[in-house]
Amino acid sequence: MFRIRQMRKLRVTMPGRTIEIYTKISMHRAGIKKHFLPMDDDMNAKLCYCEKGVEVVGQPSLVFIHGFSSSKSTWLSVIKHIPDRYHCIAVDLPGHGETVGFNEEYYIATNVVDLLKQFFDRLNFIEPICLVGGSMGGAIAAMFAMKYPFDVGMICVLSPPPGEEYETDMVQQLRLGKYHVILPETFKQYYALMKILSKKKIPFARSLAKTYFKIHLRTLNQHKRILQIAFEYDYPNLGEIYRQLKYLMCPTLIIWGREDQV
Numbered sequence: 001m002f003r004i005r006q007m008r009k010l011r012v013t014m015p016g017r018t019i020e021i022y023t024k025i026s027m028h029r030a031g032i033k034k035h036f037l038p039m040d041d042d043m044n045a046k047l048c049y050c051e052k053g054v055e056v057v058g059q060p061s062l063v064f065i066h067g068f069s070s071s072k073s074t075w076l077s078v079i080k081h082i083p084d085r086y087h088c089i090a091v092d093l094p095g096h097g098e099t100v101g102f103n104e105e106y107y108i109a110t111n112v113v114d115l116l117k118q119f120f121d122r123l124n125f126i127e128p129i130c131l132v133g134g135s136m137g138g139a140i141a142a143m144f145a146m147k148y149p150f151d152v153g154m155i156c157v158l159s160p161p162p163g164e165e166y167e168t169d170m171v172q173q174l175r176l177g178k179y180h181v182i183l184p185e186t187f188k189q190y191y192a193l194m195k196i197l198s199k200k201k202i203p204f205a206r207s208l209a210k211t212y213f214k215i216h217l218r219t220l221n222q223h224k225r226i227l228q229i230a231f232e233y234d235y236p237n238l239g240e241i242y243r244q245l246k247y248l249m250c251p252t253l254i255i256w257g258r259e260d261q262v
């Protein structure tokens with residue numbers, strides 16, 4: 001999706017601090033830039049994120065959190081439709097996309113939430129943000145808002161994974177360790193999942209799907225580990241986190257498809 005034209009070190013000065021960001025200027029027609037943000041305590045760990053536009057006083061930045069086994073690029077098709085006057089950020093979570101160097105501890109949601117807090121503090125947003133999360137990213141957005149309510153002005157939660165009391169067949173299977181329902185191991189499983197995950201029929205050439213499947217295989221084991229950890233540490237608390245959401249005072253948009261099988 002990105003064609004890289006150049007890479008350079010950028011020094012960005014914002015109110016209160018100066019940070020260094022390794023920037024890859026992409027030629028994506030939506031005018032989206034890609035950044036790598038090295039962590040203070042571990043220079044090998046780098047968060048990768050995309051950015052469109054600049055911060056505007058009095059207007060929240062929109063921050064997008066992707067789902068499990070997905071990446072920031074899933075939001076590009078959304079972001080390109082958002083007017084240029086809005087500042088948009090889409091980040092790759094640990095173990096996903098081009099974010100690199102984070103150990104397994106960062107596959108635990110609470111640590112991801114604290115990492116996002118660190119990330120947002122580094123970006124030094126001037127306004128409380130609008131946090132948008134899809135699927136697992138929705139659960140993370142909700143958890144973030146609960147823990148750091150002053151950092152969010154509003155949240156948007158799209159098809160978050162259900163808590164225990166509303167467990168779907170698919171989540172039950174995942175909980176029982178049958179990860180292939182969402183992490184296919186064969187091309188046949190992969191192709192079938194593509195259909196389950198998209199309500200609208202997408203004309204998907206098999207040859208293209210085969211290429212995507214090969215790419216998927218590269219991250220399979222890492223993503224299995226993430227699921228394992230999510231079900232051990234996070235899933236048992238998810239229902240309780242959702243129940244507490246009612247105490248959150250910021251405007252919240254929750255969208256959940258009735259026929260969503262996940």
Ligand SMILES: CCCCCCCC/C=C\CCCCCCCC(=O)OC(CO)CO
Binds near residue numbers: 108140230231238262
């Ligand atoms: C970095 C890791 C942080 C871990 C935080 C865990 C918080 C949630 C706890 C357990 C639920 C796991 C259920 C996963 C199913 C999600 C489906 C999903 O995201 O769908 C994809 C499509 O595959 C959408 O792009």
